[in-house]
Amino acid sequence: MTGTGGAPEAHPAPELARQSGDLVEAVLRFCRALRDRGVLLTPADAVDAARALRVIDITRRDELYLALRAVLIGRVEEYPLFDSLFDDFWRDVAADGEGTGPPGWVAPSLPGVQSSSGLALQRWGDEVSGEGELVGMPTFGDQEAVAEKDFSTFGSGELAEIERLAARLARRLTARPSRRWRAVPRRGRIDPRRTTRRALRTRGDVVELSFRKRKPRRTSLVLVCDVSGSMDLYSRFLLQFLYALQNHFTRVETFVFSTRLARITDQLEEGSYRAALRRLARDVQGWSGGTRIGESLRSLLEGWPRLIDHRSVAVILSDGWDTGDPALLSEALRALRRRAGRVIWLNPLLGSPDYQPLTRGMQAALPHVDVFAPVHNLASLEALVGHLSL
Amino acid sequence: MRAEVRKIHDLMEREAYVADPAVATSVYLAIELGKPLLVEGPAGVGKTEIAKVLSRALGADLIRLQCYEGLDATTALYEWNYPRQMLRIRLEEGTSLSIEEKEASIFSEEFLLKRPLLQAITHAEHAPVLLIDEIDRADEEFEAFLLEILSDFQITIPEIGTLRALHRPYVVLTSNRTRPLSDALRRRCLFLWIDYPSFDKELRIVRSKVDGLNDELAAQITGLLQTLRKLPLTKVPGVAETLDWARALATLHASHLDAETVRETLGCILKEEADLRRVERELEAGRLEQMSQVLQ
Numbered sequence: 001m002t003g004t005g006g007a008p009e010a011h012p013a014p015e016l017a018r019q020s021g022d023l024v025e026a027v028l029r030f031c032r033a034l035r036d037r038g039v040l041l042t043p044a045d046a047v048d049a050a051r052a053l054r055v056i057d058i059t060r061r062d063e064l065y066l067a068l069r070a071v072l073i074g075r076v077e078e079y080p081l082f083d084s085l086f087d088d089f090w091r092d093v094a095a096d097g098e099g100t101g102p103p104g105w106v107a108p109s110l111p112g113v114q115s116s117s118g119l120a121l122q123r124w125g126d127e128v129s130g131e132g133e134l135v136g137m138p139t140f141g142d143q144e145a146v147a148e149k150d151f152s153t154f155g156s157g158e159l160a161e162i163e164r165l166a167a168r169l170a171r172r173l174t175a176r177p178s179r180r181w182r183a184v185p186r187r188g189r190i191d192p193r194r195t196t197r198r199a200l201r202t203r204g205d206v207v208e209l210s211f212r213k214r215k216p217r218r219t220s221l222v223l224v225c226d227v228s229g230s231m232d233l234y235s236r237f238l239l240q241f242l243y244a245l246q247n248h249f250t251r252v253e254t255f256v257f258s259t260r261l262a263r264i265t266d267q268l269e270e271g272s273y274r275a276a277l278r279r280l281a282r283d284v285q286g287w288s289g290g291t292r293i294g295e296s297l298r299s300l301l302e303g304w305p306r307l308i309d310h311r312s313v314a315v316i317l318s319d320g321w322d323t324g325d326p327a328l329l330s331e332a333l334r335a336l337r338r339r340a341g342r343v344i345w346l347n348p349l350l351g352s353p354d355y356q357p358l359t360r361g362m363q364a365a366l367p368h369v370d371v372f373a374p375v376h377n378l379a380s381l382e383a384l385v386g387h388l389s390l
Numbered sequence: 391m392r393a394e395v396r397k398i399h400d401l402m403e404r405e406a407y408v409a410d411p412a413v414a415t416s417v418y419l420a421i422e423l424g425k426p427l428l429v430e431g432p433a434g435v436g437k438t439e440i441a442k443v444l445s446r447a448l449g450a451d452l453i454r455l456q457c458y459e460g461l462d463a464t465t466a467l468y469e470w471n472y473p474r475q476m477l478r479i480r481l482e483e484g485t486s487l488s489i490e491e492k493e494a495s496i497f498s499e500e501f502l503l504k505r506p507l508l509q510a511i512t513h514a515e516h517a518p519v520l521l522i523d524e525i526d527r528a529d530e531e532f533e534a535f536l537l538e539i540l541s542d543f544q545i546t547i548p549e550i551g552t553l554r555a556l557h558r559p560y561v562v563l564t565s566n567r568t569r570p571l572s573d574a575l576r577r578r579c580l581f582l583w584i585d586y587p588s589f590d591k592e593l594r595i596v597r598s599k600v601d602g603l604n605d606e607l608a609a610q611i612t613g614l615l616q617t618l619r620k621l622p623l624t625k626v627p628g629v630a631e632t633l634d635w636a637r638a639l640a641t642l643h644a645s646h647l648d649a650e651t652v653r654e655t656l657g658c659i660l661k662e663e664a665d666l667r668r669v670e671r672e673l674e675a676g677r678l679e680q681m682s683q684v685l686q
Contacts, residue, residue, distance in 0.1 A: 040573050040576075040577065042577065044577075045577065048423060048425070051423055052419050052422075052423060055394070055418075055419070055422045055423075056392055056395070056415070056418075056419075057392040057395075060392070062411060063392060063395065063411075063415060066411060066412050066415040066416070067415055067419055069581075070412075070415060070416045070419050070580045070581060070582060071419065071423075071580060073581055074428075074573070074576030074577060074579070074581045075430075075576060075581070076430060076583040079583065180531075192470070192472040193470055193472075195472075196470065196472050196475050196476065196496070197493075199476070199479065200479060200489055200492060200493055200496075201489065203479065203483050204476060204479030204480050204482075204483060206476075310530060310572065338573060341530065
């Protein structure tokens with residue numbers, strides 16, 4: 001490739017050679033400042049930034065700005081943050097290129113940073129929610145009465161229906177084929193590559209066909225259910241739903257939280273629903289307490305760091321009444337969003353027509369959620385089946 | 391502007407691409423640092439055009455991979471030409487070649503159908519421009535697969551061996567943000583966001599791409615499009631629509647815009663029934679003219 005390697009040596013500005021130590025240091029500090037504000041940067045990016053500075057005119061502020069932005073920023077949502085930080089950091093670089101004297105690289109004193117990053121983060125929130133990332137699903141009107149009935153008024157007789165839906169959901173999740181093929185003995189699509197190979201043995205006559213099939217996609221499911229006091233009306237039925245999912249789908253991990261997170265996969269795994277409930281009552285404390293979603297999510301990410309990857313669908317079931325710190329919730333969700341293939345927030349309150357997701361917790365959460373949907377009746381579970389795929 | 395960036399800028403302008411410093415700098419850095427350039431932005435703002443213009447400006451071949459859901463290695467990378475292999479086996483039937491020899495002959499490069507990625511890697515003369523269009527439409531597994539290729543530009547074909555790129559291609563990826571791309575991919579690329587152009591830039595685009603418009607009409611067209619983008623439309627018209635419309639009006643020998651002409655040709659810029667109705671209402675109320683006037 002023409003440009004690589006050759007270019008930096010081709011333009012060694014003499015003053016740059018003298019200042020390069022300072023320059024590299026300044027770039028590293030700028031990268032660190034960006035990283036502190038949540039921009040994902042590796043040392044390799046800093047190296048690229050330093051390389052970029054060698055091939056542009058660094059006395060021009062506009063060029064410096066465009067080059068660093070192109071190298072260090074990977075998403076448009078980070079442009080405002082970059083802009084404000086860039087202004088603080090590279091203040092001394094001449095704006096017009098006719099700078100008097102050499103540009104001062106050792107500029108960055110960052111007293112105003114706290115306030116500016118806070119502002120930028122607020123602005124992100126505005127932008128993302130303004131783009132309409134939340135997907136509200138209408139509740140169906142053509143279902144039988146039981147489908148419309150709110151879970152909070154449910155009797156135990158109707159639980160069989162939940163079970164049926166959970167099974168469908170699980171099937172749907174496992175049935176998605178991946179792009180990779182595997183050979184199968186018969187019945188599948190013809191595998192031309194293997195067929196041709198086998199035909200060689202019989203002088204090119206296709207005696208036997210080889211077949212192949214799509215490998216199933218390995219989607220895993222991580223369920224995190226709020227069992228705090230405000231969810232009491234729904235917890236019982238959601239637990240039934242979790243139990244059913246756990247038993248119809250192999251790659252699923254289930255957690256509940258109120259003020260603390262608890263893993264209940266093992267408790268749900270065996271025996272009848274009743275037995276599972278008994279085990280839960282014995283092993284898990286702190287039901288119906290306050291809510292600390294942010295902290296609970298963080299302990300999920302820290303306590304089970306390898307559980308969630310891009311093939312996982314993370315499902316949070318909560319009404320968003322959070323007594324913890326909204327900033328923490330937003331931070332934890334952002335980290336979760338980064339790791340998981342999809343983050344789905346199911347909110348039982350969303351089913352009521354006049355509900356607005358205005359709680360502080362919900363406000364902090366929405367920008368980081370792929371799907372925001374109601375889960376208050378069977379119809380909403382039914383609609384969810386369409387959303388729960390990677 | 392540094393001379394080299396200026397050169398890229400001028401090269402692009404000469405190919406009738408109205409570039410701005412952000413585009414020129416990103417393209418320049420992508421070439422200099424040898425990194426792929428990821429271009430994101432709304433539909434119809436000229437993302438794909440960057441790769442096309444770049445290839446013309448560099449005198450390089452353009453290899454395009456259009457992504458879609460379900461795109462897999464056989465359509466993106468390579469596939470064996472099975473009918474031809476069969477034919478060869480038939481032709482060699484009477485010969486005394488051993489099975490191994492026959493196998494070697496039908497699994498050689500001659501029987502390989504090169505799809506875009508392999509074409510880009512095995513391109514012989516000089517580095518081509520590889521355009522990976524609408525990467526957000528391909529699924530995540532393909533994205534991961536693409537990452538592998540973009541990091542070392544080599545492909546291993548079991549029957550042949552490892553093919554290494556002779557010339558690293560210049561890579562441009564575009565995305566319409568229908569799904570979030572992975573951080574890994576973003577880290578690998580330089581990033582450029584292109585938004586709808588400003589009035590001045592769009593006017594320059596119209597002037598440079600469409601002949602047969604007078605100054606007044608070109609400004610009116612641009613002004614109206616800028617106004618339309620402020621309305622809550624389902625499908626916001628991009629620059630491509632602006633150009634379609636300008637060409638249509640030039641063909642009709644229109645000299646200026648009036649409500650009648652706009653109504654008759656609105657189909658060039660609005661593709662949704664609801665949007666059409668909405669804009670017609672605005673036209674009737676005379677609001678659009680007012681707003682466009684203010685813009686100029």
